Amino acid sequence: MRLALETLFWLSVLGSPAPGEQEGATLPDVDTPPAESLSPAEADAAGQADAAGQTDAAGQADASGQADAAGQADAAPASELPAPEPASASDQVQTPPAPQLADPSEPAAGEPAPLPNIEALPPPRHVRRVHRCLPEVDPCVRPTSTRLILGAGGLLGTVIPVALIFTYGDRNRIGDPAMPIAGSGVIAMSAAAIGGIAALLGGDGPTIPDRISPSTFAIGLGLGGTGTTDESAPYSLSGSIAPTMSFPHDLGRLRLIGSFGGDLGASLDRDPRTSTALEDNGAGGTFDQALTRSGWRSSIGLDLALRLPYPLIPKAPGHLGQLELRYKPQFFVARDNLGLGSDADPRINERVILTPLTFGFRWHVSPRQRFTFYMGPRWDRVAHGAPDDLVAGSFEAGPIYSEAWFDLDIPISLLPKARRATVVGQLTLGYVHSRFSALGMNFGSIVGFLGHMVAQFSIRVRPRDAAVAYQIDLGARVGDGLSPFLRFGVVLPNLTIPSKP
Numbered sequence: 108m109r110l111a112l113e114t115l116f117w118l119s120v121l122g123s124p125a126p127g128e129q130e131g132a133t134l135p136d137v138d139t140p141p142a143e144s145l146s147p148a149e150a151d152a153a154g155q156a157d158a159a160g161q162t163d164a165a166g167q168a169d170a171s172g173q174a175d176a177a178g179q180a181d182a183a184p185a186s187e188l189p190a191p192e193p194a195s196a197s198d199q200v201q202t203p204p205a206p207q208l209a210d211p212s213e214p215a216a217g218e219p220a221p222l223p224n225i226e227a228l229p230p231p232r233h234v235r236r237v238h239r240c241l242p243e244v245d246p247c248v249r250p251t252s253t254r255l256i257l258g259a260g261g262l263l264g265t266v267i268p269v270a271l272i273f274t275y276g277d278r279n280r281i282g283d284p285a286m287p288i289a290g291s292g293v294i295a296m297s298a299a300a301i302g303g304i305a306a307l308l309g310g311d312g313p314t315i316p317d318r319i320s321p322s323t324f325a326i327g328l329g330l331g332g333t334g335t336t337d338e339s340a341p342y343s344l345s346g347s348i349a350p351t352m353s354f355p356h357d358l359g360r361l362r363l364i365g366s367f368g369g370d371l372g373a374s375l376d377r378d379p380r381t382s383t384a385l386e387d388n389g390a391g392g393t394f395d396q397a398l399t400r401s402g403w404r405s406s407i408g409l410d411l412a413l414r415l416p417y418p419l420i421p422k423a424p425g426h427l428g429q430l431e432l433r434y435k436p437q438f439f440v441a442r443d444n445l446g447l448g449s450d451a452d453p454r455i456n457e458r459v460i461l462t463p464l465t466f467g468f469r470w471h472v473s474p475r476q477r478f479t480f481y482m483g484p485r486w487d488r489v490a491h492g493a494p495d496d497l498v499a500g501s502f503e504a505g506p507i508y509s510e511a512w513f514d515l516d517i518p519i520s521l522l523p524k525a526r527r528a529t530v531v532g533q534l535t536l537g538y539v540h541s542r543f544s545a546l547g548m549n550f551g552s553i554v555g556f557l558g559h560m561v562a563q564f565s566i567r568v569r570p571r572d573a574a575v576a577y578q579i580d581l582g583a584r585v586g587d588g589l590s591p592f593l594r595f596g597v598v599l600p601n602l603t604i605p606s607k608p
Contacts, residue, residue, distance in 0.1 A: 240426065241473060243313050246417060247426040250311060250473035254299045256427065257470070257478060261295025264288050284482065286556050287509030290538040291480055297536055298513035302476045305515060314474040315518045319533040319565050321349035322578045322596025327368070330591040337394060340588075341372030341401070350599070355606035359413040359431070369403030373446075376400075399446035404544060408437030408462075412469065429471040435481055435510075436463045439543055455497055457490040460543060462508045475516040482509045485541075509540040509558075519566070529569045535582070537561040546587035559586035567598065574600050 237255065240247035268285035305311060329343035345368020353360045378397035411434040418424035439460040446453055465483030472478055485508040490499035517532035539545075540558035548557045563582030569575075580594040 241311065241313075244474055247424075248428055248471075248473055249426045250302070250306060250428070250476070252425075253427045253470075253472045254302050254306075257295050257472060258299030261292040261297075261299065264292030264295065266292075268292075284507050284509070287482060287507050287540040287558075290540055290558060291482075291509060291511035294511040294513055294536055294538050295478060298472065298476070298478050301513070301515065301534075301536075302472055305476070306473070310515075310517065311473050311475055315516050315531055317529055317531055317567065317569055317576065318516055319514075319531060319567050319578065320351070320598070321362070321364070322347070322580075322594070323350055323599040324348055325578070325580075325594050325596030327580075327592055327594035329368075330593070331372075333588065335377070337375075337377050339372075339375045341370045341374055343370050344368055347594075347596075350602065352602040352604065355604055357414065359411070360601065362410040362412075363408075364410050364437075365405075365407040367403070367405040370401045373399045373401040373444075378448075396446075396448060400443055402441065402443035404439070404441045406437055406439045406544075408435060410435050428473065431469040431471075433467040433469055433479065433481060435465045435467065435483075437461075437465065441543065453494060455490075455492060455494050457497065457499070458543070459488040459490075459502075460505070460508075460541075461486045461502065465508060467510070477512075477514045479512040479514070480510070482507060484508070506542075507540065510537065512537040527571055529571070531567050533565045533567075535561070535563040535565065537563075545584045545590060548586055559584050561585070569598075 237252045238249065239251065241250055268289040271285055302311075325347045327345045327347065329345070331340040331342040333340045345366055347364075347366040349362055349364050351360050351362045375396065376398040377394035379394055384394065413432045415430045415432065417429045418426065419430065437460075439458075439462075441458045441460075443456045444453060445456055462483050462485050465481050467479065467481035469477055469479040485505040486502045487505035488500055488502045490497050492498045513536045515534040517534060519532050520528070520530040538558060538560055542555075542558055545559045547555065547559050549555070561582060561584055563580055565578060565580045567576050567578045569577075576598040578596045578598055580592075580596070582592055584590040584592070
């Protein structure tokens with residue numbers, strides 16, 4: 108019995124007829140004892156076999172039904188076929204999403220970020236010229252605003268003193284600063300105009316290396332000559348020194364300034380009065396000799412410069428250029444040998460001038476343009492008499508002493524482009540209100556009010572990697588006449604004060 112049950116179980120599981128049976132034949136009945144006559148184990152096995160047989164029979168029926176339906180569908184015409192039912196969402200084939208391509212505007216990992224598209228950037232905001240900073244200069248400097256302020260100050264400094272002179276009369280009194288300020292105002296206006304033209308021509312920019320300063324040692328030649336018939340003006344020869352000591356951390360410098368020179372002959376002035384006319388004065392004319400003069404001059408002093416912080420007010424910077432405070436005490440001595448008339452005895456005129464309280468400032472209008480102004484009281488002492496009987500007076504207050512200078516740096520051949528030497532230039536305009544080193548300017552009946560002007564162009568040549576440079580100054584003093592001069596000098600390195608660690 109047990110063997111029969113096992114055979115029936117495997118036949119039902121495999122789903123195929125037993126060997127020797129034909130398809131469609133029925134199996135003979137197998138006597139199955141009642142459940143109560145079976146043991147518990149045999150009852151469980153019989154239950155499992157019955158369940159398996161029922162499941163297999165249902166599966167075979169479903170499979171045969173599907174095959175018959177498929178065969179009928181193939182045999183039926185297309186017009187009689189039922190319309191296909193739409194597939195449900197669960198039966199539809201899910202198409203995988205397309206891969207996301209990388210944004211070409213975003214750089215891949217490890218690659219540098221691309222430059223922004225210039226066309227996509229917003230247009231630059233227009234900045235007024237007076238508010239523009241000079242390119243390649245740090246910290247910012249606004250030279251246009253600085254030049255406008257300098258020019259306006261020079262205009263006021265010229266117009267107001269001249270108006271006071273013509274309104275209230277002769278104001279050439281001791282200690283009156285009107286004419287020194289007027290002369291300095293002319294230099295300030297010239298500085299604003301010339302500096303603006305240079306900037307428009309592209310001559311404004313960062314500080315040039317090896318900027319021109321007074322030569323450490325120099326020798327100068329003053330050209331003589333005059334345009335008046337039968338008169339003469341001698342040549343002059345002079346020497347100057349200007350050794351410089353620089354302070355640490357670019358705080359300033361101290362310079363010793365000195366000069367000594369004299370005439371290489373005697374100047375001759377004629378007397379144009381007809382009452383003193385001669386038949387022959389020995390030079391082909393009739394005017395008698397009025398004055399002969401020859402002499403020498405010397406000066407010694409200090410020039411101290413202290414650089415102020417820039418910007419001066421960090422919380423509200425105006426960006427109007429660097430400022431320096433200046434102090435320039437000097438001591439002058441001049442001695443002239445005078446001959447009054449053709450038969451007069453020679454006379455000596457000696458002048459000593461002290462300017463111990465001359466203060467000023469330097470304004471860096473731009474890195475290549477500077478305006479410097481000095482002013483202070485002056486004390487004079489005059490001695491006059493025969494060579495062996497010179498009588499000296501006491502020191503008396505004299506006219507105000509004043510200087511005004513404008514410097515414009517001109518790069519000619521800078522070091523990166525130079526093969527053998529660096530060449531730089533500098534244009535200088537100045538006004539000196541002293542009537543000491545040269546005669547002042549006179550206009551018609553206005554005599555003795557003004558000082559003299561100076562125009563100078565300097566060139567410095569420094570061989571490559573050399574500590575010593577060579578400098579040439581060519582200029583002229585414009586006073587009662589035109590006095591050209593030529594100066595050759597050498598420039599040694601500045602002395603330095605070692606900074607504390």
